[in-house]
Amino acid sequence: MSEAPPKIRIRGLSKAFGTKVVLDRLDLDVPAGKGFVVIGGSGSGKSVLIKCILGLIEPDAGTIEIDGRNVLAMRRSEREAVNARIGMLFQQGALFDSLPVWENVAFGLLARKMMRRPEAKPRAVEILAQVGLGPDVADLYPSELSGGMQKRVALARAIAARPDLIFFDEPTTGLDPIMGAIIDALIVAQVERLGATAFSITHDMASAQRIGDEIAMIHKGKIIWQGPADRIYDSGNPYVDQFVRGKSEGPITMEVRV
Amino acid sequence: MSALLDLLAAIGRGVFGLLSAAGSVAVFAAVALSHVVRPPFYPRLLARQMMEIGYFSLPVVALTAIFSGMVLALQSYTGFARFSAEGAVATVVVLSITRELGPVLAGLMVAGRIGAAIAAELGTMRVTDQIDALTTLSTNPIKYLVVPRLVAATIVLPLLVIIADILGVLGGFIVGVAKLEFNPATYMQRTWEFLEVQDVVSGLVKAAVFGFIIALMGCYQGYHSRGGAQGVGAATTNAVVSASILILTFNYVITELFFAR
Numbered sequence: 001m002s003e004a005p006p007k008i009r010i011r012g013l014s015k016a017f018g019t020k021v022v023l024d025r026l027d028l029d030v031p032a033g034k035g036f037v038v039i040g041g042s043g044s045g046k047s048v049l050i051k052c053i054l055g056l057i058e059p060d061a062g063t064i065e066i067d068g069r070n071v072l073a074m075r076r077s078e079r080e081a082v083n084a085r086i087g088m089l090f091q092q093g094a095l096f097d098s099l100p101v102w103e104n105v106a107f108g109l110l111a112r113k114m115m116r117r118p119e120a121k122p123r124a125v126e127i128l129a130q131v132g133l134g135p136d137v138a139d140l141y142p143s144e145l146s147g148g149m150q151k152r153v154a155l156a157r158a159i160a161a162r163p164d165l166i167f168f169d170e171p172t173t174g175l176d177p178i179m180g181a182i183i184d185a186l187i188v189a190q191v192e193r194l195g196a197t198a199f200s201i202t203h204d205m206a207s208a209q210r211i212g213d214e215i216a217m218i219h220k221g222k223i224i225w226q227g228p229a230d231r232i233y234d235s236g237n238p239y240v241d242q243f244v245r246g247k248s249e250g251p252i253t254m255e256v257r258v
Numbered sequence: 259m260s261a262l263l264d265l266l267a268a269i270g271r272g273v274f275g276l277l278s279a280a281g282s283v284a285v286f287a288a289v290a291l292s293h294v295v296r297p298p299f300y301p302r303l304l305a306r307q308m309m310e311i312g313y314f315s316l317p318v319v320a321l322t323a324i325f326s327g328m329v330l331a332l333q334s335y336t337g338f339a340r341f342s343a344e345g346a347v348a349t350v351v352v353l354s355i356t357r358e359l360g361p362v363l364a365g366l367m368v369a370g371r372i373g374a375a376i377a378a379e380l381g382t383m384r385v386t387d388q389i390d391a392l393t394t395l396s397t398n399p400i401k402y403l404v405v406p407r408l409v410a411a412t413i414v415l416p417l418l419v420i421i422a423d424i425l426g427v428l429g430g431f432i433v434g435v436a437k438l439e440f441n442p443a444t445y446m447q448r449t450w451e452f453l454e455v456q457d458v459v460s461g462l463v464k465a466a467v468f469g470f471i472i473a474l475m476g477c478y479q480g481y482h483s484r485g486g487a488q489g490v491g492a493a494t495t496n497a498v499v500s501a502s503i504l505i506l507t508f509n510y511v512i513t514e515l516f517f518a519r
Contacts, residue, residue, distance in 0.1 A: 051390070056393060056394075084396050088391070090390070094388050094391040095391075098379075
């Protein structure tokens with residue numbers, strides 16, 4: 001029986017900013033329909049990796065295939081069609097603070113002309129309910145919400161267009177442990193409901209285990225380990241072991257400039 | 259010798275930096291202009307920006323214009339009295355206001371108010387990933403954020419300047435009649451007597467160009483801001499300073515095009 005093709009296949013991905021190499025000929029396969037998590041320390045290249053996949057940063061070399069098609073070689077219109085099937089939850093939510101909550105949630109639906117404004121608001125309220133927010137929130141502005149509520153709205157926006165691939169950038173950053181667990185549970189529930197592939201980056205190990213079926217570790221721009229989430233504390237890789245246990249001693253040295 | 263080389267190197271770096279920035283702004287403007295004529299269009303955003311840039315700038319532009327007209331009447335009267343040319347006050351006021359002070363002062367005031375606001379808004383959107391979020395939601399940020407501001411500013415600045423022209427002349431009229439004791443009918447007659455269509459049109463063309471410059475520099479600086487709150491602050495300052503300098507530069511260029519013999 002042949003193995004299912006990966007949702008995302010990355011080969012030889014490189015990106016440098018000036019003399020600083022952030023991604024160094026990185027290879028990665030993300031299995032379809034699973035929760036995939038990339039862990040790594042600050043400055044290890046996690047955010048640049050996700051931005052390269054989303055087309056927000058142009059890599060220097062390499063290929064990124066989504067569903068077998070190299071997105072880096074696509075025309076703009078083709079790329080937009082691929083992006084229409086992708087959802088993204090940004091680290092700080094990145095909600096549009098000039099728009100009320102319901103317009104934030106329905107933004108992609110309106111932008112892609114999937115529905116008109118009169119139909120979009122009830123649909124946004126439905127989606128807000130799926131992430132545990134009542135209709136009274138719909139007309140508020142993002143600045144009137146708590147951090148946890150903003151994260152829920154951002155999640156609602158990410159799933160509104162029923163994407164089959166969803167990216168999560170540090171989904172629990174800035175939240176207390178209880179709210180972090182709630183957001184993770186919502187992520188898992190919504191990803192399962194949509195049957196989507198979830199690609200997350202985080203350095204929160206509790207979160208990584210809750211939302212990930214498979215985990216990869218990035219270090220100095222390369223994937224140095226990849227395996228099932230339940231093997232993360234038993235990886236046999238000294239870099240992974242030091243990172244997941246938060247040990248100051250080990251092969252990973254922090255570059256500190258004084 | 260070494261000090262001289264260091265000096266030349268520093269000048270060279272400065273010139274290259276300036277040319278590089280100018281090229282980058284020109285490319286940004288060209289990309290934005292190419293999106294003006296391509297759908298999708300955002301009329302709701304355009305209307306909102308016209309309100310923000312035009313309507314909400316009215317008080318500050320109106321006050322600036324009326325006091326400038328008043329001062330101009332007072333200054334030219336006391337100056338012209340030295341060679342018995344007091345009768346030219348009304349003409350000097352209307353020509354100065356329509357050709358120069360209306361568009362330049364309105365441009366500088368709007369640059370301070372709107373250029374800074376645009377840079378701060380887009381800069382904050384950049385550092386909080388809102389601009390990246392637009393891209394992931396199938397929305398071109400240039401089309402959604404930059405084009406409505408550029409078009410709105412280019413349209414509403416001439417409208418603001420028409421109002422500034424009227425209020426500036428009115429300011430001169432008030433001082434001329436109430437303080438300098440001109441006959442109101444004579445003052446108005448002197449105002450119209452030497453005014454030509456070209457005087458007003460040149461001011462309106464300047465206003466349109468200044469509006470474009472203000473929005474362009476605000477959008478460019480905000481769109482490319484980096485590094486959190488400090489970066490947004492720097493973008494705001496750069497937007498106002500660069501727009502003000504460009505307004506004064508293009509003021510000369512347009513004057514040269516209209517009135518050079």
